Amino acid sequence: MKNLDIDRQYLRATLLELLKIPSPTGMTDVVVQMVCHKLEAMDIEYELTRRGAIRANLPGKVHSPDRGIAAHLDTLGAMVKNLKSNGRLEVVSVGTWPARSAEGARVTLFADHGKHYRGSLLPLKASGHVFGKQVDTQESTWQNLELRLDEPVENLADLERLGVHPGDMLAVDPQPEFLDNGFWVSRFLDDKAGVAALLAAAKAVTDAGCPLPMDCHLLFTISEETGAGASHILHGDVAELLAVDNGTSAPGQNTSEYGVTIAMQDSSGPFDWYLTRRLISLCENYGIEHKRDVFRFYRSDSAAAVEAGNDIRTGLICFALDASHGYERTHEKSVTAVAQLLALYMQSGLLFERDEHALGPLEDFPEDPSDWDDSEFCAIDSTGPSD
Numbered sequence: 001m002k003n004l005d006i007d008r009q010y011l012r013a014t015l016l017e018l019l020k021i022p023s024p025t026g027m028t029d030v031v032v033q034m035v036c037h038k039l040e041a042m043d044i045e046y047e048l049t050r051r052g053a054i055r056a057n058l059p060g061k062v063h064s065p066d067r068g069i070a071a072h073l074d075t076l077g078a079m080v081k082n083l084k085s086n087g088r089l090e091v092v093s094v095g096t097w098p099a100r101s102a103e104g105a106r107v108t109l110f111a112d113h114g115k116h117y118r119g120s121l122l123p124l125k126a127s128g129h130v131f132g133k134q135v136d137t138q139e140s141t142w143q144n145l146e147l148r149l150d151e152p153v154e155n156l157a158d159l160e161r162l163g164v165h166p167g168d169m170l171a172v173d174p175q176p177e178f179l180d181n182g183f184w185v186s187r188f189l190d191d192k193a194g195v196a197a198l199l200a201a202a203k204a205v206t207d208a209g210c211p212l213p214m215d216c217h218l219l220f221t222i223s224e225e226t227g228a229g230a231s232h233i234l235h236g237d238v239a240e241l242l243a244v245d246n247g248t249s250a251p252g253q254n255t256s257e258y259g260v261t262i263a264m265q266d267s268s269g270p271f272d273w274y275l276t277r278r279l280i281s282l283c284e285n286y287g288i289e290h291k292r293d294v295f296r297f298y299r300s301d302s303a304a305a306v307e308a309g310n311d312i313r314t315g316l317i318c319f320a321l322d323a324s325h326g327y328e329r330t331h332e333k334s335v336t337a338v339a340q341l342l343a344l345y346m347q348s349g350l351l352f353e354r355d356e357h358a359l360g361p362l363e364d365f366p367e368d369p370s371d372w373d374d375s376e377f378c379a380i381d382s383t384g385p386s387d
């Protein structure tokens, strides 16, 4: 197993490219195309589901069982709910995100026949010159927001003439700003930073020609923000699924701002004991800055996979994210650390031989998780399965 260098230039450029493509849940085809081209550039084979979830394959010595690493391509967005008599548009959110952070956002409305319109999401009482103090006391809710299109529209008839309809999708501008000191600020770093980290890890492994002990599927999902996650894209022989998503930096959280965060539990319950310890051992042995954290209001691709009835070991690793689902910020070091850990995890062997089969006898079933020590396996210069 080798601690591989991550191509930071590739990571940064890929993330910026991903951010440039609007991909609210339900409108992910363009970003799917882009990621498929990235995979082709690395000679990585992939399959596509009907709706565009991607299952790529890094082949290993053993084809079954295999493992999956999932990141989601879809982002939050919004949708036109109704056309209003004042020429503005009522909107609803796609995915769960605060109206407060939608106020002032610039958006593109996608109407029929390829027509695009630009506009801003604004509070109903937007101007202090008209509403005085009410601009500060108005509750921040999606009902109190409206979309102002930058078109000459003053009434319902004007909107209808433009060809705007209830159900038109809205994509919010990401406004990326990547500073030289490593802070990366943008909307939708969730989960595009995760996608970029996964691609950068795959690039590190393929560039180095590292042999992998078992097949590793790179899963790019398209409906995480609305809950379906990686439920629909697994082969029957996936034994482990690791999701890559955001770890929220906030008071009371233990997220690593410049390293990788290993999630111990989210709303769906504790992550797999052994997989979690494997990830921690890899960080400890290869000097990757990391912390453990527990999330309260959180679910990821892996929760959806388990809820869909898959008996698989699941884990979640995170890049740091401040103000998640708002105007987000991460750090280059954190996203790089995630990519580094992913590249090591891809090279690590199966946790238990018995995981090859969905059902098995008691003899080889682990006896006591609290006794289990994976550190020897993950040690540097290990003669593990990859050597």
Ligand SMILES: [Zn+2]
Residues within 6 Å of the ligand: 072, 190, 191, 224, 245, 246
């Ligand atoms: Zn996410």
